[in-house]
Amino acid sequence: MKIFVCVKHVPDTAATIKVAGEAGYEEGGVKFVSNPYDEFGIEEAVKTVEKNGGEVVILTVGKAGAAATMRGAMAMGAHRGILVKTDTQFLDPALTAQALKAAMDQDGLGDMVFTGKGSVDSESFQTQYCLAAALGVPVANEVSALSLGEGKAVAEQETGGGDKQVLELSLPCVIGATKGLNEPRYPKFPDIMKAKKKELREIDIADLGIDLSQGRICLETLEIVPERSGAKMLEGDTDAQIAELVRILREDEKVI
Amino acid sequence: MAKTGILIETENNGVKETSLGVMAAAAGTEIHALVMDGDAAAARETLAAHGAAVVVDMAAGKTVQSPDQAAAALAAAAKEYGLTAILGTASAIGKDIFARAAALMGQPLASDILGLDLEQRTVKKSHFSGKTLATLRLDADIFLCTVRPNLFEPAQAQAEGALAAFDPGVADAGGVKVLEVKKGDADTLDLTEAPVVVTGGRAVNAAENFAMLDACAAKLGAAVGASRAAVDAGFANHAMQVGQTGKTVSPRLYIACGVSGAVQHFAGMKTSKVIVAINEDKDAPIFAKCDYGIVGDIFEVVPRLTEKL
Ligand SMILES: Cc1cc2nc3c(=O)[nH]c(=O)nc-3n(C[C@H](O)[C@H](O)[C@H](O)COP(=O)(O)OP(=O)(O)OC[C@H]3O[C@@H](n4cnc5c(N)ncnc54)[C@H](O)[C@@H]3O)c2cc1C
Ligand SMILES: Nc1ncnc2c1ncn2[C@@H]1O[C@H](COP(=O)(O)O)[C@@H](O)[C@H]1O
Numbered sequence: 198m199k200i201f202v203c204v205k206h207v208p209d210t211a212a213t214i215k216v217a218g219e220a221g222y223e224e225g226g227v228k229f230v231s232n233p234y235d236e237f238g239i240e241e242a243v244k245t246v247e248k249n250g251g252e253v254v255i256l257t258v259g260k261a262g263a264a265a266t267m268r269g270a271m272a273m274g275a276h277r278g279i280l281v282k283t284d285t286q287f288l289d290p291a292l293t294a295q296a297l298k299a300a301m302d303q304d305g306l307g308d309m310v311f312t313g314k315g316s317v318d319s320e321s322f323q324t325q326y327c328l329a330a331a332l333g334v335p336v337a338n339e340v341s342a343l344s345l346g347e348g349k350a351v352a353e354q355e356t357g358g359g360d361k362q363v364l365e366l367s368l369p370c371v372i373g374a375t376k377g378l379n380e381p382r383y384p385k386f387p388d389i390m391k392a393k394k395k396e397l398r399e400i401d402i403a404d405l406g407i408d409l410s411q412g413r414i415c416l417e418t419l420e421i422v423p424e425r426s427g428a429k430m431l432e433g434d435t436d437a438q439i440a441e442l443v444r445i446l447r448e449d450e451k452v453i
Numbered sequence: 454m455a456k457t458g459i460l461i462e463t464e465n466n467g468v469k470e471t472s473l474g475v476m477a478a479a480a481g482t483e484i485h486a487l488v489m490d491g492d493a494a495a496a497r498e499t500l501a502a503h504g505a506a507v508v509v510d511m512a513a514g515k516t517v518q519s520p521d522q523a524a525a526a527l528a529a530a531a532k533e534y535g536l537t538a539i540l541g542t543a544s545a546i547g548k549d550i551f552a553r554a555a556a557l558m559g560q561p562l563a564s565d566i567l568g569l570d571l572e573q574r575t576v577k578k579s580h581f582s583g584k585t586l587a588t589l590r591l592d593a594d595i596f597l598c599t600v601r602p603n604l605f606e607p608a609q610a611q612a613e614g615a616l617a618a619f620d621p622g623v624a625d626a627g628g629v630k631v632l633e634v635k636k637g638d639a640d641t642l643d644l645t646e647a648p649v650v651v652t653g654g655r656a657v658n659a660a661e662n663f664a665m666l667d668a669c670a671a672k673l674g675a676a677v678g679a680s681r682a683a684v685d686a687g688f689a690n691h692a693m694q695v696g697q698t699g700k701t702v703s704p705r706l707y708i709a710c711g712v713s714g715a716v717q718h719f720a721g722m723k724t725s726k727v728i729v730a731i732n733e734d735k736d737a738p739i740f741a742k743c744d745y746g747i748v749g750d751i752f753e754v755v756p757r758l759t760e761k762l
Contacts (some may be wrong), residue, residue, distance in 0.1 A: 210697060210717050214581045222585075233698075258688065291561065315564075315699060319587075320579055322564040323552045330556035335521070335628030338549055341691070343563045351632065357545045357645060357700075359692045364520075365630040377691055413561040413592040417575065421663020421725070422586050428730060428746035435754060438747045443728065443761050450727050452706040453649065453673060453762070 198251035199307040200242040203297055203328070204270050205232040206263035207318040220416045221286060231266045236273075236381040241343060242311050243274035244379065249345075252276040254304065258283060258296045264397060271392035272384035278395070279304060283402040287319050289412035294327035299405035301332070308368060309350070314339045314375040321414075329371040337364050341377030358382025388406035456573065457482040458509075458530055460541035460550065461500065463491030468499050471542045471646050473607035475600045476503045478540060480610060482571060485509055485534050489517055489526060494616060501614025503607060506592065509534070510618045520546075521627030524553035529621035531558070531595050538571055543599035543701070544645055551599050561591045563598040565701060567724060570598065581696055582720035602645045603703045604724060637692065644695065647676035649706045650722070652695055655682035656711020656733075656751055663689060664754050666710060672762040678702065678722075680712050696721035710751045714739025 208214065208227045213222040231239075242253045255270045255278035257263045267278040281296045288296075301307065310332075312325040322338075328370070329336030342353035350366045366372075402409070431438035446453045457479040462469045468491075476484055486495055486505035493510035500508050509530060510519065512550050517526050523603070527550065533755035539554070541547040545564040553564035555690055563569075568577035574596055580587040586589070591598075644650060651670045653663055663677065670677045681696055695702055698721040707725035711732060712718060717743065728743035740746045747754055 200606075208581065210582045210720075214584050216585065220587075222581075267647055289561070291559075318581055321562075323555060323562050324546055324555040336553075337629060338552070349708060355692050356634075357692075358643035359641040359690070361635040361637070362631060363633040363635070365632050367628045370628065372708045376694075400592065404568065415590045415592070416587055416589050418588040419580060419585050422579075422584060425728070425744060426744040428740045430735075430740065430746045430748065435747075435757060438749070439754065439758050439761050440652040442745060442747060444760070446706065446727070446729075450706075452727050 198249050198309065199305070200245060200251065200253050201240045201301060201307045201310045202235065202238045202253060202270065202275065203256050203257050203310065203324070204235040204239065204267065204310045205313070206257055206259040206266040207232045207316055207427070210317050216419050216421055220419045222419065229266060231269055233315045234315065234375055235393050237376065237378045238311030238313055238372070239273050239275060240353055240372060240379045242380040245345065247274070254279065254307070256297055256300055257281065258288065258293050258402065260284060267397060268392050269384070271395045272389045274388070275384055276395065278397045279399060280399045281402050281405065283407050283409070284407060287416045289414045290321045290324040291327045292407055292409065292412055293324050294331050296402055296407050297328050297406055298343060299332040299407065300400065306369070310369065310371045312371060312373050313328050314373045325371050325373045329365045332371070334371060335366040336371040336373070337366055338373030339375045340372050341375055343372060343378060440453055454483045455538065456485060456536045457571065458487050458527070458534065458539040460527065460535040460539065461486050461491070461496065462542055462544065462547065463488065463496060465498050466495050468494045469542070470607060471544070471602040473503045474603060474605040475540050475542055476505065477608040478569060478605045479538070479571065479742045480504060480598050480608065482538070483537060484612065485715045487527070487530055489523060489597055489622060490609065496617055497614050499546050501612055502609060504610035504612050505614045506612045507534070508614050508616050510616060511621055513618050513620065517621065517623065519626045519631055520549055521549045521553055521629055522623040525623040526621035527554040528558050529623065530619060533619055536595060538596035538696060543601050547599050555597050558595060560595050560597050561595050563589055563591060563715065565601050565663055566598050567601055567604060579720070581657055582714065582716055583597060583723045600702060601703050601724060603648065603705070620712045642676035644693065644700045644702055647702070648704050649673045649675035650678050650695070650702050650704045651675045651708045651710065652678035652712060653683050653689065653710050653713030654680040655686060656685055657688050660688045665752070669755055669759040669762070672759055674693045680718055680725045709739060709743070710755055712739060713737055714742060
């Protein structure tokens, strides 16, 4: 089996973001990692080829610095990587999907594609759907359990209120992974060393025929969301604090 | 007047409050309430009272069975009624259907938005785990977005609510088949819909101790949530997780019990109207970013709070 995993290179969720200009942020000093949900996809892909044979190819559309993140994915067991280079920070997900598809077309189509459930920087929640539509294959997102059968995949997802839905998809398909699917492994030192020697091919996004001026989602401004200014701490003994809280929630805030 | 479609979610044949909130977000346009999975005739009166000019019954033909069919049905409704925007709830199902519809229709999508301007075609949404707010402009023929549940309050706005039957005629199920729907506990309130949420963190310390939060939640008509630490430790079900990885909630009241206040937790509840924290550590980071705080042991404070409610 040949499995593609789409991995986005993103700032760590714990990083402090400093806005720069109208719609940018300062990258200096920010730690970049692989999008956390994509790691569930990497793990699932690696586990699958460990069992069935085949290869796992990491696909990233991003800046040159993304190569480090891709090495991390290869240390988890992926065999090689393709980096589609662009300097655009927030690429329209439809264009990202076009670039991912073009890279796959060039490399030879896979039997399956994994993505994460969504990216933690732009939180677009749609690249996987655009990609599936472009490839003309079925997609399931927020998948927390998966099994593969003859020409098909059976995926489970939560739908709210504790309900779950079981979906059957014909292969090839796109699976958006989330927590619960597996426990991503921590690479060991020898794996990290080995990953340094794995093939990482770089392509310029323009060479794939992607026209960046075709983007239809434009980030106009980015602003810091101020934190609340700090709690009003309730005073007195426990009972007094509780009585005051209940009064505030009823009378001042009117939320209960 | 511009025509906006709203994908209505129903429950026990009633319209979900969250869907009425989404209708409020489209005030000032001619609203077409699209009912795909419930009894449109039964919902008509409520929908008309909240601004629906037309109530479209798309369930009659019962052709919509898979998520791809639901997406194709949205596309068909857009064409049939000349809709220039379609809005829905950013629930698990809503986000999925809209993303499919956007890809199918070749339109941009804004998922889980916090504000919108239908005329300017701009939305406000979270970037970087709720740390920043982005303004996006969508160059869309049909403006598609899902709205964070509970962010907009339902508003009374009487309109005609003319009932129209529309069979979207989507026979092809596509490559995704729903094999089974496993119903959870029927009493469980959907976290994303709940007007009040009581959440337990690592401090809850054992699965059976969640009963203490259940009791408090029952008094408040609240859903019970959990932090990732509580879920990972096996104290709570994954479906209960609030945060970046779990559910995004925006209730009018959020009570965090023994939760430290990590950024990834806040990503999922930061837009709640009032946030209360109960934590034994007076220096816990959560106190710096919530509205009201009680310093104390949850095993002492929560039961007494429940008594007082
Ligand atoms: C990519 C990524 C995604 C993540 N997604 C999520 C997510 O979706 N949701 C989420 O919650 N986290 C998420 N996390 C984890 C997050 O970073 C925190 O680790 C987690 O939220 C901590 O949970 P907690 O507050 O319950 O535990 P802790 O941080 O351990 O805090 C427990 C708190 O309880 C207090 N306490 C202890 N005993 C008592 C007592 N008896 N009475 C009162 N107070 C007491 C302590 O003072 C402490 O403040 C994510 C992390 C990453 C990296
Ligand atoms: N630039 C990118 N490079 C590789 N994969 C991406 C990129 N952007 C998005 N993806 C994949 O698509 C998923 C959804 O991203 P998004 O639509 O941005 O929320 C992510 O979890 C990734 O797996």
